[in-house]
Amino acid sequence: MTDTMERRALTREQLLAAYRQMRTIREFEERVHREFATGEIPGFVHLYAGEEASAVGVCGNLDGRDTIASTHRGHGHCIAKGVDVGEMMAEIYGRQTGSCHGKGGSMHIADLSKGMLGANGIVGGGPPLICGTALAAKLKGTGGVSVAFFGDGGSNQGTTLESMNLACVWNLPALFIAENNGYAESTASSWSVASDNIADRAAGFGMPGIIVDGFDFFAVHEAASEAIARARGGGGPTLIEMKFTRYFGHFEGDQQTYRADEVEHARAELDCLKRFATRVTETGELAQADLDAVDAEVAAAIDQAVDDAKAAPLPTEADLLTDVYVRY
Amino acid sequence: MGDAIAGIVANPLSGRDIRRLVTQASVFPTAEKANMIQRMLTAFAAVGVHRVLLSTDLGGISAAVFRAAGRRRAQAGPGPDTGWPEVEFLDGRPIRQTAEDTVDAVRRMVTAGARVIVCLGGDGTARVAASAAGDVALLPLSTGTNNVFPVVREATIAGLAAGLVATGAVPAGVAVTRAKLLEARVGDRAETALVDVAVSTERHVAARAVWDPATVTQVFCAFAEPDAVGLSSILGQLSPVARGDPHGVTARIAADAPEQVLAPIAPGLVVPVGVRDVEQMRPGAAYPVDARAGVIAVDGERELTFEPGEHPTVRLRTDGPRCVDVPAVLAASARLGLLRHQLRRVGST
């Protein structure tokens, strides 16, 4: 086997782990969707259901040297990068046991120890930051790669375009993932992205830009594998555009009157978990029983996370003033 | 002739796959595809094609042509002569942004009586268009450098040739040649290829492209030109087969084979490939695929997965698309004086 084949061939364990992560994201988001409707969860949540293959396909190629930055729709990236699900759920409920001790919330979940630079409440906030972590990796010679996830909306933000240019000028070990789910809030990407394909912008910065079916885990994993290898090897950044759709609204509570019936169609015909399951059972790489076992474990884990979150203590007045500075 | 109809189908998504990353496949701007169509429309009008059917897309190609047509009408004022044929945009059906869009468009053009269909794209687009074109003459026009089957030609010239075929001015016998075809079959699933079929040991279709010879165990070629890029170049150097030859060629690929070829299997990718058991392919015969499991790639794109026990086969067929031979058409046009006329002085008897 060549290095390339070895790098991309997925073992049984890796396939199971990928399925587990995608299933965890799906269950997490579906559960948050239901719980949010009860009014118990404060603030805003933006759900990633439908897009799992992108986060898991990309992060499946990353390791402890690598950093990602995410968007307001960050739960999927957090889970795919290994952030603790229980801590995430507690954070969403604003509890002291949350990833950010209840001080960040859904849009700011981060775990720097896992190379997760945070979900971000500012559209386009992530790309400049990963130029920095990529620069640090390059200067320190760690071989680490930094990945910016952003949406079709974020692809139009000046920060994203500047960051792509800067990453190419400095030849950074970076990867730009444009998750084009068709809508920036209520505005169609076919309208807001003048060139229609975000990938086409890459040529303007002198880096490769490719389009991948975001519903297909294997396509994502393969493309990301090549791009990450290129970055690690000093070949510079790549732009990968995922084309897919999100199953829920921009935020929970969004009536989505701007959409047609594409979600029904996607859930039935294009769903990444269904397609993954069909494929791996067809090839015999995994058995349906393996997948069913994961489903059951994940369901139990999410239940536990929600129960724990609801029972966890809220932050106290003393927590209000802490951690503004390291030392003031 | 008043009822000469031509069709143009353009693929807005061609040229954005992983080959831009793992090889140095070209980046072909959407704006250029739109320009090519406009150049062809001018050429069509010049040789008497009055009606053109154009596929619609969400990638900005048909929109650009639509805007240009509007500007022409505005500039030309009242009267029919805008210098372009009447362009009918094939609208009204949902655009799925998949190969189905190309198939749909081509079928509609066939049904509407198009005499020639120009398709803009690469090998993949040509393959898909060919599968739906039936006996209607096809002119696959290359956009990008990594293609084998489509014609690499300036669009105006391609337009002239296609137009002369659409009007019937150049007889079909001269204008059109029938291409060969490969058919790969796995049980009741089949795919066709215009150039090559490769057997890959990859498990999944994934990002489709094939660029690592270590994953390839067999190739089948409808033709193998020594000056082509792509997988067929492997056999193009060892055992060339012309497009007009009645047979094809197949071989096994193994890194440790004694016969090694330096082959340009992709743009910017020239690699040694081990080849053995080179064999001619007779039309109609079913050649077995050796690998137990993997994916069959058609014209360089993984498409058909197969599992142990499925026993895929590949067949060479002679009933491929009827393709416009651009140089032959324009040579015939010169012989027949189709683009020539005498300037008559006004008032002379």
Next chain:
Amino acid sequence: MARSITYREAINEALAQEMERDETVIVMGEDNAGGEGAPGDQDAWGGVLGVTKGLYHKFPGRVLDTPISESAFIGAAIGAATAGMRPVAELMFVDFMGVCFDQIYNQAAKFRYMFGGKAVTPVVIRTMYGAGLRAAAQHSQCLYPLFTHIPGLKVVLPATPYDAKGMMTQAIRDDDPVMFFEHKALYDLSGPVPEEGYTLPFGEANVVREGGDVTIVTLGRMVHTSLEAAGQLAADGVQCEVIDLRTTSPLDEDTVLESVEGTGRVVVVDEAHPRCSIATDISALVAQKAFGSLQAPIEMVTAPHTPVPFSNTLEDLYIPDAQRIANAVKTVTGWSR
């Protein structure tokens, strides 16, 4: 004791000494070296006003020029800081903050708090501020009040070469994001500066002149203008205490309040625009916490509520001068109910 070097040289020396001591310190900004990609000299500029000159060759690979993409490279400096580097990034003119402010106030400033204490962002952003060079409206603003307003940022404004070196050294070693404001009209100012490395703690104001009659609270270039006014007033028998705040965040409230308790009269001198400025901030502090000591209302001497004008005469009218400060002092000393 110490030789005399300029404010510019003092900052350069702090950078060089810290880069020598700590390999994670890197410098980045537009033309911080200069000449990148061009056929002539590398390090052609060393910063638009020469502050970073020489570092490019002394520390190869650690002085990075950038395209004109503030949000990208300021954001990159911030990201690199979360990943174990100590970047000193230059926002060339603070007037340009508009194109990168998000990265500073929504990202860097908030990481530690939003992430529950789990982030450390030791970035320094150096920036030029202030009027006096006829650089006009978009290259002459002060704007430090906007940064002072943001929890999570530290805002420091050295007024002398000695302070500049000590505070830059402190800023680099500090684990929080620091906005380091350099007044462009002070670069050529000379003063005594020790050769060895040293730090000046943040949140400690400096009483640069003692006096019992009036407390002048000021910062930046206005420290010198205030001292000029104080000199004139001394001739008239009015003794001014001049306090250089040095840092607006953290703020040394105690030094100010202690002085006010002694003098009972306060003039705040701030080159920034009058609304929501350091002048109003200090005034509110004094009014709230030293009301009992006040003998007169607080006087503020600031620039007018206008953009910075271009023409010589107008800009000179815009910038508070010693006469206006002296007038304000006379107002508070002459005030009676």
